[in-house]
Every structure is written in C-alpha cells, then in structure tokens.
Amino acid sequence: MKKGNKQQTLVLIKPDGLIKSLTGNIITELSDTGLKIVGAKIVQVTRELAEEHYQHLKEEKFFDELIKYIMGEYHTKRVLALIYQGENAVNKVRRFIGSTDPEKAEPTTIRGKYGRITSKGVFENVVHASENEKEAEREIKLWFRPKELVQTIYPTESKEVKKVEYFWKK
Ligand code: ADP
Numbered sequence: 001m002k003k004g005n006k007q008q009t010l011v012l013i014k015p016d017g018l019i020k021s022l023t024g025n026i027i028t029e030l031s032d033t034g035l036k037i038v039g040a041k042i043v044q045v046t047r048e049l050a051e052e053h054y055q056h057l058k059e060e061k062f063f064d065e066l067i068k069y070i071m072g073e074y075h076t077k078r079v080l081a082l083i084y085q086g087e088n089a090v091n092k093v094r095r096f097i098g099s100t101d102p103e104k105a106e107p108t109t110i111r112g113k114y115g116r117i118t119s120k121g122v123f124e125n126v127v128h129a130s131e132n133e134k135e136a137e138r139e140i141k142l143w144f145r146p147k148e149l150v151q152t153i154y155p156t157e158s159k160e161v162k163k164v165e166y167f168w169k170k
Contacts, residue, residue: 007089008038008153010139011082012128015075022114023080026127029110030084033092039083039140039149045071052142065122074122081143085153090136093129100125 011030013023043049050067057063072078084093098105102115102125115125130136137154146156 005088006086007133007136008083008085008140009089009093009130009136010128010143011084011093012070012143013080013082014070014124014126014128015072015078016069016124017114017126018078018080019075020114020126022126025114026110027082030093030096033084033086033089033096035084035086035089035092037082038085038151038153039081039144041081041144041148043079043081043143044077045079047071049142053139062121062123065120069122069124074118074124083140083144083149083153090130090133094131097125097127097129102126 013026017023017026047067050070051058054063054066054070057066060066068074070079086092096110098109098111098115100111101117101123102111103117105112105115105125107113110127111125115123117123130139141154146152146154
C-alpha cells in the first residue's frame with residue numbers, strides 16, 4: 001500500500017446503531033485504526049439526502065426499504081455522521097466494518113458483530129463507510145458544509161447568501 005496517502009472517509013452510524021446504543025462501541029473500535037475525526041454531527045436524514053447518498057442503488061429491489069431504513073423509519077430518525085482522516089483511511093475503515101452482508105461479514109468486524117438481516121431482507125448493518133476515495137469526496141460534500149470540519153480538506157468557494165439564523169431565546 002502507498003505510504004503517505006492521506007485520505008478522508010465518511011462513516012455513518014445508522015439508525016439501528018444509534019437505537020442499539022452502539023455509538024460508543026463503534027467509535028472505540030474505529031479508534032484502533034489510528035485515524036483522526038475531523039467532522040461529526042447528528043443528522044435527521046431527509047428523503048432527498050437518502051436518495052442522493054444511495055443513488056447508485058436506485059434500480060435495486062431493496063431501494064425503497066433501504067431509504068426507509070436510513071431515514072430511521074424502523075429505529076430512530078437519527079444518523080451520526082463522522083469524517084475520519086489519515087493514511088489510507090478508506091480501506092482501513094472498510095476493513096474494520098466488514099462486508100455489506102452482515103451474515104458474510106467476519107465475526108470480529110463491526111457489521112459481523114452487530115448487524116442482522118431483517119425478515120423484509122434489509123441488511124441492517126449498523127454502519128456505512130465510503131467505498132473508495134472518489135465516493136468519499138462525493139459523500140463528504142453531500143453530508144457536510146466546509147465550515148463544519150475542523151480543517152479545509154477540499155477547495156472551497158464563498159457565495160453571499162441571505163438567510164435567517166436561529167439563536168437560543170433569551
Ligand atoms: P456498502 O454499504 O457496504 O458500501 P452498498 O453500497 O452496496 O454496500 O449498499 C448500501 C447499503 O444497502 C448496505 O449497507 C445495506 O444496508 C443495503 N444493501 C446492500 N445490498 C443489499 C441487499 N442485497 N439486500 C438488502 N440490503 C442491501
């Protein structure tokens with residue numbers, strides 16, 4: 001493997017991971033990768049975001065169920081989105097999470113330990129992680145705004161926007 005290949009990857013703790021209180025376990029397991037978290041937020045996933053994120057699977061028969069799953073219809077309407085950064089981040093995280101199908105995932109991986117297949121055939125596999133560097137960039141740009149990260153990882157541009165901001169009521 002190429003040395004000095006600093007990458008970013010998007011990790012999502014899916015609604016089943018949150019409802020099962022697996023957040024701590026998953027973050028602890030991922031700390032063994034030695035990677036650094038450079039962005040984190042809790043998200044209520046809209047249909048638009050879900051469909052854009054899983055655009056490559058639109059033709060699959062499980063697509064509608066997958067969208068309901070990631071939007072939290074079966075568990076809780078929350079996803080924890082994290083950006084991990086470091087050498088070969090994409091493959092390192094993929095190795096730790098294991099195969100897509102939780103029944104085929106190595107039992108020592110996150111999906112192998114905590115995932116299941118529902119009677120409807122949905123792979124409830126607890127976490128998502130970007131498949132390659134190109135997808136990682138696409139996904140990070142979809143889930144995060146530049147200012148939500150502790151450092152600039154991709155080129156940015158500024159635009160003037162008029163918007164209403166909310167503050168805590170005094
Ligand atoms: P990965 O999440 O490992 O990158 P994919 O992008 O192929 O895998 O699939 C996205 C998600 O869709 C999976 O994590 C899983 O929740 C669901 N999924 C994938 N394949 C199937 C399948 N054959 N049956 C049911 N759900 C699936």
